[in-house]
Amino acid sequence: MSRPQQVALRVLPQLIFGRSHTYGGSFTGSGTVESVACMTRKDIASFHQTWFRPNNATLIVAGDTTLTDLTPKLERLFAGWKPQRIPPKNLATVLPSGSSTVYVIDRPGSAQSTIIAALIAPPPFAASEIAIAAMNDGLGGTFGSRSNMNLREEKHWSYGADSRLWPARGPRIFLAVASPELSLAKHEFAANGRFQFQLPAPCKEFWRPRRAISDHLAAQ
Template sequence: WYRVGSADEEPGKTGAAHLLEHLMFKGTPAYPSGAFSKIVARNGGQENAFTSQDYTGYYQTIAVDRLEKVMAMEADRMTNLILSENDVKTERLVVLEERRQRIDNNPSAILREYVNAAMFLNYPYRNPVIGWADEIRSLTRKDILAFYRRWYGPDNAIVVIAGDVTVEQVRPMAERTYGKIPAVSKPPRPRPGRVRPQEPPQKASRRVVLKDERVRQPFWSRQFMAPSYRNGATGQAYALEVLSEIFGDGSTSRLYRSLVVERKLAVSAGVRYDPSALGPARFVVYASPRLGVSIEQLKNAVADEIKILLKSGVTSDELERTVRRMQADAVYARDSLSTGAQVLGESLVIGMSIDDVESWPERIGAVTVEQINAAARAVLIRGHSVTSTLLPLKEGS
């Protein structure tokens, strides 16, 4: 895991973090282009990589007796990456095609880009992780190598190893591989700090409407700026996690029961909230109308549920049931090797501690009704929101 994501890119160079992720497979003097993936596959392993707003990650699933081999290869490409002009040109085209397929051909993804740009006035989460097409086209070999040399090094990385191994086994492997690499932040060129712009206070609501002939199912959402584990009123994050479950997670949630089951106004309804971020998080309320139900009817129904929530709050019974379910889910998640590694990695890479991860069930269990209701009143302010609508393009419109 590297402590760098798309939100760390320089202005005018969006897409650099994601393009570099692709180019990290192009090879080093020790492992030429394609060799890394072939060696992993030949040893019965699997691999992949991912880029987010706050971090970039590379992983392998491999047998224990091959662990040091992949650690050595990762350590090698941490500082010895070789890129030709043709490598960058070729992979740039691959990324542009990926963007065309995943975003430009997907009305929901297009709307999401416009909503992000409206939500964040100054914070770099307003830019897409994959980058804007024109800026991807302008990225050069020099740009990518500068980004690589600035951010990739052992002092800016976290290695997570999950499996049938012990610290006593793994520490010597790490010392023999990553331990040999000098920190890139040493003189004479110290790495600049990870400084992000500040998001100004939200003072106006915004509305985004996209009409597209490819849309078959209308969609409505309202997003509210919210604290995360690392930004804003961080103490509210755990209360907001519980609130999101009560109000909009699954078929037993308030929103789903009201809009889908009882009033039959929507085919889906829910809430999205993820506080695992360096910057501000978003509390998103969404729904899709049934045939014959207008967006106006749907919007008013959601507004009614939010009003009830803000006026009456959640109940102690709702809190108890929800916390019990969330804690059980956290226990079951540990049965998955990859899920445990993912949670630990994405927490550590944004500056949280192992104790923060281990104590999550207790912190959720300590949330009170009063804390949830206070967090709801602090966050669910319509005048600070972005409302979005995705609609079919009618004939003659």
């Protein structure tokens, strides 16, 4: 855990979702030194028996075959793999706090810092998903997006800046991330707030996201 971004991503989910939520676990691994040290073979086998079930799996087959030919073979090969009840997971909607909060993780001696702005985004199946994807691509989802062009190419404050929607079936976290030199962190923090989120996007910023989304839909 020597890299600032990894440290931040380990702490962030529980700050957004809380410890009891399914998505409250670390983004960079769910264990600790202590939990890994005391893990047993029985623990691993129990996890496998609980979650690796046909009613909790998706099988993808690619090749020169048909469903008619493939189905009896799969049914024979997996005949002993029986379904069972899968424990429910807490995917409850998390409401925004209504105010901004700043958390600081002090790492003495760090030459670089990581700034992460995070908020709750709708599940990926929402009617607004295409608009959300276009927003993310224009803001920080590609190299030529607003945040990277401004903070890296124009100001040279950061090696890179981006935004992303963390994959999930339920409510997601939207992240805007940059890693500036420590002496520039306070300037970048202020610039992100003013430049990234307050200025309306001109039409030219939406050309690339629209094309990317159209190409993706055509390939499906």
